Amino acid sequence: MNRVRLSMLVWLVATAAFGHEGHQPLPTRGVQLDLKSGKISLSRSARELIDVRTAAAERRESIERLRAYATIVAPWTKYAVVTSRLPGRVVALHVRPGDAVEAGQVLAEVDSLDLHTLRLDYQQALNDIDLSEKILAGVEPAAKAGSISGQKLIEAQQAHRQNLNTLQVLQTKAAALNVDEGTLATDEESRPLRLPIRSTVGGVVVHADLAVGKFIEPTEHLMDIVDLSTVWVRIGVLEQDWHRVAAGQTVRLTVSGLPGRVFETKVDKLGLMLDPQTHQSIAWAELPNSDKSPALRPGMNGQAELSWKSPKPTLAVPSQAVLSDGAERYVLVEEAAAKEGSEYQKVAVVVGRQSAGHTEIIAGKLLPDDRVVTRGGHELSSLFFLGVLRIGAETARTIGLKVEPATTRVVDRILSFDGALDVPPQQRTTASSQLSGKLVNIRVDRGQSVKAGEVLAEIASLELQDIQLELLRNHLDSELWSGTLARLRNVSDSVPRRQVLETEGRVRTLETKSANLRQKLLTLGLTARQIEGVLKTKRVVDALPVRAPIAGAVVDFDRMLGQVVRADESLFEIHDMSQVRVQAFVGERDSARVQVGQTARIRLVAHPDLETDGIVTRIGPVVGADSRTQAAWIEFKQPPSVSLQHNMAVRITLTTDSPASSLAVPLNAVVRDGLRSFVFVQKADGTFDRRRIELGRADDRFVEIKIGLTAGEMIATSGVPQIQTAYAAVR
Structure with a gap:
């Protein structure tokens, strides 16, 4: 075992004897380190000087969160405006703003000329029936006696039936207007004829633009009635976050008008169309209101926090226990604790999400109830500074490190365009009356x-x-004349x-x-x-x-x-999403290079991990006067498995030529520092060197390497930003 005292470490590591900014300086006695095994031994005095504290690793529910702006809206069937079916003058008003009403309740009464005309026609029909009935009663005996012709009898019968038909039509019209037939048979003085204006829904009158004596038209907005027993929460989610949202997620809502109050519900529905102006889609939730004093009202704005738990509890430690040297993530586990001193073991871990001051441990040789250093860890971590960039297996998993040999590849000549998902017109329509x-x-x-x-x-x-x-x-007349x-x-x-x-x-x-x-x-x-x-x-x-x-x-x-x-x-x-295509916006100077049948690579902003292929099937005949772009439509070779929406933003890459292969690396393998470009090359001993390179032609996946790299050398192709951070720490 290569044990060295801290006095020797001061010579090896210049920073070891000095405290980090905001931390205690390391003691010069009572510290032993085994670099190979990653074990630190502290005497009682050293432990007290650094003020080492520990906490137990435990299984916790991991929670991920997303915040978005939200608005309170009334459900479609719980907000109604009040209008009149006929023009007229308001003669009675039975409610005012703030009153609670029931569905079907009479809110106001209107004196309408159309109703008076209906009454006049009804009473005229009764008179005509009475007259034709008397005429028919006199004609029938005469026709039987042969004193008048049969034609006269037919004419009298027909006139009487026509009058009955007229009355029947007027009765049907009165029923359609909810007018009592008995009222039509009386005069205005004994029973005034009024058109009742009724509430469509039960709720509270929140607005009334109405007064007795006012003349109103059928198109006029008279009152607003809202049922506040339930409200909807309209949550605007940015397009790039849409892949994280799902029905059933917990929503914690705060609104500006009710400071200090938090309302909890769940996402119950997801929108199906993206707003092309705001690049947001809608997640919906529902909240009940208090019957006596509704707090949430349509129009209120606030913020919604969507959260969802991991499928099962995961091991977690306090976030301050996770230490790093740039790329490497590890914790210090207390292996022995006695009055005279303590021992701590460096354990590499793979970390996940952070939540409520804790960090999820995805992998690593850490067990529940292991005690990890939560205070003093930063001081002790300086002892492990090695001066070389080495990525352990657990850290490689954390950062998603992938290493592969540099090789020759085809770097295509490409055209790149912005675009949007497009539901074809025959599958996208509106319904109207x-x-x-x-x-x-x-x-x-x-x-x-x-x-x-x-x-x-x-x-x-x-x-x-x-x-x-x-x-x-017409039907009654047809029966009569037949x-x-x-x-x-x-x-x-x-x-x-x-x-x-x-x-x-x-x-x-x-x-x-x-x-x-x-x-x-x-x-x-x-x-x-x-x-x-x-x-x-x-x-x-x-x-x-x-x-x-x-x-x-x-x-x-x-x-x-x-x-x-x-x-x-x-x-x-209404959208039928069974066949969605992509509309590309091709710049005017590139339009001649786009041809039907070309293969395209398609990437969606809302689903960043998705890349799929398509075929150019149609090209628009004109260039837009304002945008100076030409439309091209691309069909998916294989429909994506994710949920798609009309207007989702898309990035399209078209291959125009495939030249001979050359030494090339994935775009993600290259890091830039100012105007210079680098890759991380893994050496035989597993450490990484940052090497400067000169780039050539690039497409949307690979970039040509002209100088600085040879075929077969192992390079990092993913997790590179984290390696760059670690490199800066080592340097």
Whole structure:
């Protein structure tokens, strides 16, 4: 055993007898070191002078964390705006901001001219029915007695049925507007006719732009109602961090408006589209609110900390116990502790993540309950300064060291471009309503997969109501005239031929119009069964369905319940991610060098460890006037196994030529110090030398070596930045 006293070490290592900045100086007596075995012996006085402290290694849950900005938003189905279905003047207001309301509760009442017109038409229909009924009662006996022709009876019957049909259509219209039919039969003084404005959701009135006497339009935003029992947390995650996020991770939320409070929840959904402006994607979480005093309110901003644990507890030590000489990581383990002195063993370790003041130990000859030096270690570590750069096996694992021989390789001539993931237009679409109306129901959630034709939302539309009423009126008229035609044919001898032909023409016209109206409703999204139900029950379908044009996932929605939307206004965005391609932005001067069929290497910012190949399949015909770039589309040879999103940033490399091979090394093997370049060469004894080299041509993977290296020499190709740090410490 090569034991030397500290007085000899002072001669070997200039720094050994002096304290590091902020640490105690080493004693000049009572210290023994065995460099070969890595063992240090301290006398009692030396141990006390350095003030050595130890702590036990223990198994702990390793936790990784990610911070991001967050915003509180209301769930899609818990925030609603209030609008009126008809124009009119507000005559009663039953709530004010801050009031709690229930779904369906009357918030205000409107005096609408349209309702008065409906009442007038209804009462006129009742009068017409009364009159036609009396006329028919007088005509029927006369027709039986033969004093009048059968044609007169048919005309009286037809007039009465037309009046009944008119009343039926008006009753259907009143039901669609939630107007009591009994009110229509009375006058204004006895029973005033008012349109009730009801709440779509239960919650609290947070805004009201309404006053008695104000005239309002159907498109006007009157009130906001929010149910604060549950809120969503919208977490914006940077693209380069997206690969670290997963559903189920713990979220600790702090908001600016509630200092000192921390809210804990979990990530429940992940966004499916990247914002091209902010380069963020969205992780969603949900939080309950207090029923009596909701603390979290939509619009609040804060910070979310996402955290996730290792699959099982790992061995960890206090972070100050981990020592380093640049690349080497080790701890000093207390092997013997007595009153007269102590012994400590240098143990190389592979370290992992740091969390809560502890460092994870991935590998090394360290066991649970081993006591490691947590104070005084920096002073003792100076004893192991060797003056050479040697990487132990455990340290090699820590830094991911890889050593391989320098060899000849093909260094391609390349073109490099920025790009973005692109979902083809036929697989990326929006869903919208074909008629203007009020959004009354949302049937899908964030990121939900939907089938083509599936109902996403429902729109209450007066135009839809009018089309159904027109179909119902036309259907009733068609039945009436078909019956009239049958009766005319039965008495054809006493009826002019022209009248029969005119009736036949009218029946055909009504049937054609009914068929057209049916097709129109089918095109708008109603099913054949729903249309038959309208004709059978004499009740209209309340809302128009908004259906998914394609199968895919809902990636975007930015509307509120109760909001009035225009026809063809985009409501939902749906992406089918089964076939994603890359769009490259080729600079104008390089466009002639890009050809269909070229192989491309593709790297994603969101998934830095992924490299995959693709083929150029199409090149755009024009150069952008502002960007001065030409689009080229690249298809993946093999779809990546990671989750992809539209607009994810991509780096593309195209090979334009493959010259003869030459001596080359991976790009990661080269370190730069100012304008000079170096590689780390491993010698026969396992130590490393930093050697200056002269570089030649480079592609996206390798760089040519012109001077300074010969084929077969062993060089470090990964873990090089850590070796450079160790080299600086040794030097």
